[in-house]
Amino acid sequence: MGKVTGFLEIDRQVAKYQPASDRIRHFREFTIPMSDPEVQKQAARCMDCGIPYCHGPTGCPVHNQIPDWNDLVYNNNWEAAIQNLHSTNNFPEFTGRVCPAPCEEACTLNLEDTPVAIKTVEQAIADKAYELGFIRPQPATVHTGKKVAIIGSGPAGMAAAQQLGRAGHEVHLYERESKAGGLLRYGIPDFKMEKNFIDRRVEQMKGEGVTFHYGVNIGVDVKVEQLLADHDAVLYCGGSETPREAGIPGVELSGVHDAMPYLVQQNKRVGRENIDSVGWASDPILAGAKHVVVVGGGDTASDCVGTAFRQGAVKVTQLDIRPQPPEKEDKLAVWPFWATKLRTSSSQAEGAIREFQVATLEFVGEDGVLTGVKCCEVDERRKPVPGTEFIIKADLAFIAIGFSGPFKDSVLKELDGKLTLNTDRRGSTNVVANDKDYKTSVDKFWTAGDVRRGQSLVVWAIREGRQAARAIDEALMGSTVLPR
Structure with missing residues (x-):
């Protein structure tokens, strides 16, 4: 993968920042993008590991095929690189900006404190793909006639919605705020990730048939009971937002x-x-x-x-x-x-x-x-x-x-006594569902993301949304074409 001797010949470099005295004067992103040749040189450092720990359980939660797309970038094949990256991660421009990069910690070169600049390369692939027009709506060619409602439009909800829409289901995504993104939009500052990146993904998803419903607080404005009656499946991705006392x-x-x-x-x-x-x-x-x-x-x-x-x-x-x-x-x-x-x-x-x-x-x-x-x-x-x-x-x-769980005045209040909840020693309360089928104790009701696993990373939310979508598709259709 990459250049055989790249890790010996090329020093690690990552994107630089504007000086602190300049960047504190605005709320925009302050990372200075690297040129394409610079990114390709960094991708060339990816060595031919016997066991690439970067995309196993110790590294990337969505199991990005990091050596593969590093090699594609090194060989200037940006279109194949984004196709490979999208096969595991719906939103690499999100994770390329806000993920702490456990993949780099697991990189073999990190044994010498010089891991491959995986996060920098990932962001560059997504940004380059948009620049060249490689990211477009991918609407389903066959429709199943099944309807799925998703509560919460954070990264878990968005990932699940996109996967289920592409599987041919009619997807309705409900968000209590006026725009999509959840805490990715409203909790993470723009100087870490500007929100136009969310907006353009929303437009892509609309082009794939996903319907967004804003300003709808499920459990208050619309009852969960009504959603269950009107849809074949409901996925709860409400996040973990109640501040810990x-x-x-x-x-x-x-x-x-x-x-x-x-x-x-x-x-x-x-x-x-x-x-x-x-x-x-x-x-x-x-x-x-x-x-x-x-x-x-x-x-x-x-x-x-x-x-x-x-x-x-x-x-x-x-x-x-x-x-x-x-x-x-x-x-x-x-x-x-x-x-x-x-x-x-x-x-x-x-x-x-x-x-x-x-x-x-x-x-x-x-x-x-x-x-x-x-x-x-x-x-x-x-x-x-x-x-x-x-x-x-x-x-x-x-x-x-930290946070102790989802808000309790809407969905959890309506389903009080029906949903099985788990309270840990620190008082955190999450909805119980295993990580194999994400099914809850309520019929036709699934859950994924921070509302299930507790506060975590954006990359874990994407992983859970994708896996919950696969479980729902399999439950509705008897089998699934969605990836693990």
């Missing part, structure tokens, strides 16, 4: 917010939409000229950091209760699996102060308004270390410690 005193203070309402609002501003949202706070949240504290160490917390800088925050501090990881992992102990090591996101690199092994004890304020965040150091068991308390000045604080 922090249990920190002072959360009621003005200036303390969950992370997601903040991100949703800013994404709607960029998209020129009304910031009012079903399920989210609608009072404006802005970080301009403020001291901001973000509680949490994950991707959502990092997105809050980058958004706050772009809104003009004076200072942004991120608190992580976990110890600071080592800068380099022990390859022999963890490869080809995802390693715990110090990673700095583009948002954190824009000037955030990162505090590790710190617990948030209390949000403090005056006259009901936040003035600071009381913290302390913790030991390796996350127990407070006496005498280490300190207060960080804060006008605005965001809690970004």
Whole structure:
């Protein structure tokens, strides 16, 4: 695959970023695309591995055939490359932008810290395919007469809708917001992925016969019972959106917010939409000229950091209760699996102060308004270390410690007592369905994505949507032509 000696002759390179001082002035993507020859050189580094861990269980959740399309790119066959990539991934321009790339962690060359630039090549394939007109609607040639309703238009719902539409079913996709994409559109900032990429996929899917219904909150505006009566199958892809409760005193203070309402609002501003949202706070949240504290160490917390800088925050501090990881992992102990090591996101690199092994004890304020965040150091068991308390000045604080499951005021409320739910030790509640047929305890009702597996990656949502579509097609038709 690629050039036989490519990995010996060519150094790893990835797309570069605009300087932080420039990119914090706007909400657009700031990655500087590589030229076609540069991308082809990176694809040439893909070696002829005996076992390509990059697309097995240790690497890519959708099982992208990475060595194959690297070879096609190296040989300048972009059309065959996108065909190969689409055989496993409906939306490579999404994952090429926002996936953390476990495939690169699993790459054999990562043993030397120089993995193939898989994510960069993947994005380039999708962007080049659109540029050359290779991505067009692929409507079904035979129609089955079966109707399928999908609740939720995030990446799981969109992937399932496209697969089922191409299998010949009449697909109706219901979304409570005014546009498709779910948290891919409203939770991930535009500086990581601009939303026109979602819009053009929606247009492709419309050309394939998928019908989108916006502003419809299933369980409230239309009952699940009605969907089940009107369709041969219903797939629930509602995501995981209920913020995990922090249990920190002072959360009621003005200036303390969950992370997601903040991100949703800013994404709607960029998209020129009304910031009012079903399920989210609608009072404006802005970080301009403020001291901001973000509680949490994950991707959502990092997105809050980058958004706050772009809104003009004076200072942004991120608190992580976990110890600071080592800068380099022990390859022999963890490869080809995802390693715990110090990673700095583009948002954190824009000037955030990162505090590790710190617990948030209390949000403090005056006259009901936040003035600071009381913290302390913790030991390796996350127990407070006496005498280490300190207060960080804060006008605005965001809690970004994860999600506990789907909103419970719509679909789950209507199906209360009928759907089997699973609650884990942290209080997360997800809909129970196995990963073989994605069937729930309700007849004709399937589920996939974060609503089933808990908060996860976009690439996992695409995987689950595709697999649920296959299970539904097989249940309706007795067999299926959709891939595993």
